[in-house]
Amino acid sequence: MRTIRTAPSRDRPATYSMRPAPGELPVATWRLDHSWESTGTFEEHAHDFPGLAYFQTTGGLLRTGRRSWPIEAGDLFVVAPGDVMGHFHAGDLAHAQGWGVFFTADVLGPDVPGAHLAWRTHPLLFPFVRGGAIGALRMRVPEAERTEWTARIQALHDELTHRQDGYREAVAAHLTLLLIAVSRLAADIVGDLRENHEQLLAEVFEVIEQRYPQPLSLRDVAAAVNISPGHLTSTVRRKTGRTVQEWITERRMVQARRLLAATELPIGEIGRQVGFPDAGYFARTFGKVHGTSPAQWRRAGAEPTTRTTRPDREAPPSG
Template sequence: MRARRLTPTGDQPATYSWQPSPGELAVAVVQLGHAPGINGAHEAHSHDFPGIAYFSEPGGIVRTGRQVRHVEAGDLLVVAPGDVMGQAASDDLVGAQGWGVFFTADALGRDTPGAHLAWRTHPLLFPFVHGGATGALRLKVPAAQRHEWTARIEALRDELEHRRDGYREAVSAHLVLLLVAVSRLAADVVGDLRENAEPLLAEVFDVIERRYPEPLSLREVAAAVSISPGHLTSTVRRRTGRTVQDWITERRMVQARRLLAATDLPVGDIGRQVGFPDAGYFARTFGKRHGMSPTSWRRFNHLNSA
């Protein structure tokens, strides 16, 4: 997993963006705790992709938003795009043992909405749509289920590390089961989240989800949700760490990667389908985001997926 740091504006924390490499499964597992091989220090930041942090053993603290929380056994943090994780020291998690699991919309298939607040209607992703309003959602895994959680995450990590035959299907299955478990735990806490959390942002991301294949500007999104472009810009940046235009481009790139990987459509046709009438501008935008042209990305994807 290689996340790209986006330069913050003003007093905003940094945002990290994950653009999957060609052929890469957009799923990562990292160990959490305090040990010689684990450096838990990090700056205050947010991600534009979702993740969870699960702790099987207590110890130390985590900083989410402006809150400092003592880690207890069974703690599960559901980290939505835009949730700010506070600056951490390397010894914050002394005694704790746990795992972080991160992924992008690409990992759940071609039909998964790419705009993150459009996830509120998705049965596995609705816990990840709170968008920084309250910090990471904290849930508790019951004691009787903790061994199963640890085993599931370790199995997911094992598949990602060893890449045996069929590992892609195995990773997908483990991730789906993990998200099912998250959704079941979250159901009682955020039962009305699909409709009521961050209603303005949900409306904004609905507009992006519906209209990203066509020309779409900040002013047009603002007009669609009946607020000023300035207010929309400040609200989205405050809640997610990114601009409206960033999210429009990200949604287009998600679909472009899907079409490059799954079809033989010409690159120019793919660009037009995802909102870039000018093939050259599409190629430049894709290259800036991914470090290579759409044609090269497709070629490497096919080689790495074989």
């Protein structure tokens, strides 16, 4: 898989974009182990596409942002577009054993790159939606599931390598199953943030998760976490690239999309259930975020969710 490097600017490192050859699927897998010793060092950089780094064994070091993570068995690093990866040094992965998986959104289907779907509205991509400032998100695969994870990525790698009849459909299926597993691990966004030593962000998202259906402002969140509104705004924006109010709106939009796709509730009632007592204000906010009205979203069937009268609870976007 070929990548294109964009030179660093004053405030951004070099950025790499995936450029598949004609007819090539925009998915790449490679082993993360001692074979990387031969590559020497690698500059601090970011990708404009998402990826995963999964390790079966303890050993080695992964550098993300300004952190160096000693690798432990079952570690899964979710790399969002824009996340900064640190300088790679020869020998960092000499004692590691794992896999890297990188891809672009269009491999999941023709609707994904659409104007109002993109990254932050696809149900299997929400673990990758964060500001790039906190670096890759570290999660832990339970011990009982690690053999299955290794087999799943190996199967994906084999399909990409051998390209037998039907491999394109097989790659999409294996990647979808992998992303479903990631999204299930990422259901506890607050726990993931605490695992990554982001205690303040964890508290902020916990407040948003508990109170987003009610009137909720920056001042309310600041009071709940015992910090001034100004300091909270600057800290959250620096760490995630968004303001507290934008995250409140995003959480409400996540649930609004789910209710629009999974229920027949009137649009005004959906607005009330996600914290917008005024139906007109809900419609304007939804339109500003998605570029389409709630009614048009519902008609388009934007999220492929089976309609029910009682929708499942959806996790908030990670911070």
